[in-house]
Amino acid sequence: MKPKLNLKKQSIRIAVAIAMAFGLFSCAKKEDKDAQYYQDIKVEGQKEAELTAPPLVPKPVGDRAAMKLIVNMEIKEQEGEMADGVKYTYWTFGGSVPGSFIRTRVGDEVEFHLKNHPDNKMPHNIDLHAVTGPGGGATSSLVAPGHEKVFNFKTINPGLYVYHCATAPVGMHIANGMYGLILVEPEGGLPPVDKEYYVMQGDFYTKGSYGEQGKQPFDMNKAIKEQADYVVFNGKVGAVTGDKAITAKVGETVRIYMGNGGPNLVSSFHVIGEIFDKVHIEGGDVINKNVQTTLIPAGGSAIVEFKVDVPGTFILVDHSIFRAFNKGALGMLKVEGDENKKVYSGTTQEGIYLPEGGTIQNMPKENGTAKSVVAKTVAEQIKSGRELYGRTCFACHQSEGQGVPNAFPPLAKSDFLNANPNRAISAVLHGLSGEITVNGKKFNNVMTSQNLTDEEVADVLTYVYNSWGNNKTVVTPAKVKAIRAKPAPKVTAEH
Numbered sequence: 047m048k049p050k051l052n053l054k055k056q057s058i059r060i061a062v063a064i065a066m067a068f069g070l071f072s073c074a075k076k077e078d079k080d081a082q083y084y085q086d087i088k089v090e091g092q093k094e095a096e097l098t099a100p101p102l103v104p105k106p107v108g109d110r111a112a113m114k115l116i117v118n119m120e121i122k123e124q125e126g127e128m129a130d131g132v133k134y135t136y137w138t139f140g141g142s143v144p145g146s147f148i149r150t151r152v153g154d155e156v157e158f159h160l161k162n163h164p165d166n167k168m169p170h171n172i173d174l175h176a177v178t179g180p181g182g183g184a185t186s187s188l189v190a191p192g193h194e195k196v197f198n199f200k201t202i203n204p205g206l207y208v209y210h211c212a213t214a215p216v217g218m219h220i221a222n223g224m225y226g227l228i229l230v231e232p233e234g235g236l237p238p239v240d241k242e243y244y245v246m247q248g249d250f251y252t253k254g255s256y257g258e259q260g261k262q263p264f265d266m267n268k269a270i271k272e273q274a275d276y277v278v279f280n281g282k283v284g285a286v287t288g289d290k291a292i293t294a295k296v297g298e299t300v301r302i303y304m305g306n307g308g309p310n311l312v313s314s315f316h317v318i319g320e321i322f323d324k325v326h327i328e329g330g331d332v333i334n335k336n337v338q339t340t341l342i343p344a345g346g347s348a349i350v351e352f353k354v355d356v357p358g359t360f361i362l363v364d365h366s367i368f369r370a371f372n373k374g375a376l377g378m379l380k381v382e383g384d385e386n387k388k389v390y391s392g393t394t395q396e397g398i399y400l401p402e403g404g405t406i407q408n409m410p411k412e413n414g415t416a417k418s419v420v421a422k423t424v425a426e427q428i429k430s431g432r433e434l435y436g437r438t439c440f441a442c443h444q445s446e447g448q449g450v451p452n453a454f455p456p457l458a459k460s461d462f463l464n465a466n467p468n469r470a471i472s473a474v475l476h477g478l479s480g481e482i483t484v485n486g487k488k489f490n491n492v493m494t495s496q497n498l499t500d501e502e503v504a505d506v507l508t509y510v511y512n513s514w515g516n517n518k519t520v521v522t523p524a525k526v527k528a529i530r531a532k533p534a535p536k537v538t539a540e541h
């Protein structure tokens with residue numbers, strides 16, 4: 047038996063060697079197509095490329111032939127808002143951060159027109175990682191204000207690529223927002239999906255710290271030390287939250303073209319409550335499946351895809367998590383549609399955990415039968431509420447309830463809080479997101495639901511209401527229970 051098998055193997059090897067010698071493997075098969083093959087593709091026709099601002103992407107290439115694409119990219123230096131009340135002068139490709147999305151297919155011939163608006167102050171250029179050639183185009187594209195430079199390149203490697211300005215000081219040009227994505231689709235295009243979005247992370251360095259109001263100049267020293275004040279998606283805090291969230295319907299497949307402009311930080315990209323069915327690692331050909339968090343290098347990308355199975359708000363974060371909750375690296379995907387209790391049930395049981403009893407007891411559901419829970423005095427409520435506050439709320443709302451400007455609203459002397467205890471109870475029970483105004487300041491952030499028992503919610507809120515100049519409301523567990531029984535309000539809070 048054995049020698050025969052070996053013989054068989056040997057004859058296969060010989061056949062392969064002969065086939066290779068005759069060049070049978072050198073062309074035609076898809077896997078074997080390489081940069082040389084794409085270099086030789088003839089282009090048919092020409093058109094101006096569609097460019098889009100984030101979070102939108104141009105139409106898919108589908109199965110069109112390779113063609114000549116004219117890209118008209120205008121550089122604009124313009125003032126924008128980094129966060130509420132925080133102004134910043136961005137340098138942009140096409141008027142947005144990240145810059146306009148460029149969509150091509152492999153084998154396309156791109157004629158790139160880089161225009162530097164006459165009102166700009168600086169020279170700029172462009173380095174496209176999709177370009178094979180010196181500087182990725184930078185050496186041919188340095189352009190002064192009021193001028194235009196043109197260069198051509200052929201896309202010979204499919205993938206999702208970063209482009210950025212590479213004019214000295216390079217770090218500063220990138221830090222001011224000069225980056226974007228160029229997609230080179232494979233022959234026949236990427237498989238169709240229901241929703242496609244463009245999101246790009248970037249880190250920013252300002253003279254003032256996070257949230258400091260007014261015009262904020264770039265801070266070179268912080269940039270060199272890599273001490274980012276802001277880490278954001280799509281150029282500013284809240285660019286992809288609230289009514290600017292990206293959306294999908296239950297059952298749809300979502301594809302996010304995710305880039306990282308840096309200049310310094312690597313992103314641990316994660317969507318809370320979702321698992322990426324597929325990830326094109328680093329924007330290349332290799333597809334990983336069932337991924338929780340994907341690493342996106344500075345100057346790199348990934349294509350992530352997932353089907354949304356249940357409704358809700360899914361939070362996009364850099365899982366270097368202080369960046370998400372304290373520096374702005376937080377976005378939202380809002381999914382509408384029918385619940386799917388098989389995939390996610392919601393809370394099915396609410397219990398008090400008593401280790402001595404050795405069981406999880408159900409909270410008594412009927413009125414007045416809460417025998418096991420002895421009613422506390424207000425002073426006792428405040429005492430246990432203070433402890434709870436220190437464990438659960440303190441991290442965001444701060445020790446004296448003063449909050450953090452532009453991130454976490456104050457609980458001290460909060461008009462929002464004092465106006466409506468039911469709303470406060472609901473915020474702690476169900477979480478709160480969307481724009482709210484507290485003491486005349488706007489907040490547009492996410493408070494997650496706090497997963498506390500009725501008694502705990504009552505105690506912590508009673509403590510808050512009886513501290514820092516608030517109106518001394520006493521919140522009872524019965525009241526919390528009544529609010530819990532009602533359906534959770536929609537994500538956006540009324541005010």
Ligand SMILES: [Cu+2]
Binds near residue numbers: 212
């Ligand atoms: Cu530049």
